[in-house]
Amino acid sequence: MEEPADTNMELGKSREYSRDTLEALGLPKPWYFEVWLRDRKRGIAGVVDIVAGSGRFEVVEMKAYRRRSFNHFRLQLMFYAYLATHCLGPVVRAHLVLGDSVRTYPVTERSLREVSRAVGRVVEVASSERPPPSPYAGSFRCSRCWYRRFCPWV
Numbered sequence: 001m002e003e004p005a006d007t008n009m010e011l012g013k014s015r016e017y018s019r020d021t022l023e024a025l026g027l028p029k030p031w032y033f034e035v036w037l038r039d040r041k042r043g044i045a046g047v048v049d050i051v052a053g054s055g056r057f058e059v060v061e062m063k064a065y066r067r068r069s070f071n072h073f074r075l076q077l078m079f080y081a082y083l084a085t086h087c088l089g090p091v092v093r094a095h096l097v098l099g100d101s102v103r104t105y106p107v108t109e110r111s112l113r114e115v116s117r118a119v120g121r122v123v124e125v126a127s128s129e130r131p132p133p134s135p136y137a138g139s140f141r142c143s144r145c146w147y148r149r150f151c152p153w154v
């Protein structure tokens with residue numbers, strides 16, 4: 001059973017990618033949009049907003065709104081770089097677009113190792129008999145969560 005898209009995900013899917021924004025990022029061509037990647041060996045998958053280039057790639061994660069806190073988006077972006085590296089080939093740069101602001105990160109061996117460790121932890125938790133306790137258990141967030149029907153903490 002697949003989690004249904006929430007409102008923010010639907011808004012993200014419905015947007016048009018501005019050619020001016022993509023040109024301003026200096027992305028190599030060709031550009032591929034909404035790229036579904038799956039690494040069966042590691043048991044991971046994801047949809048990258050934009051993959052640019054050939055041979056040496058760049059990935060882009062686009063968020064509609066600028067946010068004060070964005071570190072979790074950086075990890076998401078680096079996960080996509082990790083996934084694309086394993087499925088397509090080496091990724092050299094990753095771009096996080098937050099509204100009208102852009103943050104560009106080099107994709108290094110160190111950042112890929114960091115993501116590999118995080119992926120290992122997630123796979124470990126996902127294959128566990130019992131999920132970890134939620135820091136939000138019993139809060140208003142639970143009432144909006146799609147997983148509440150399966151969660152032992154609610």
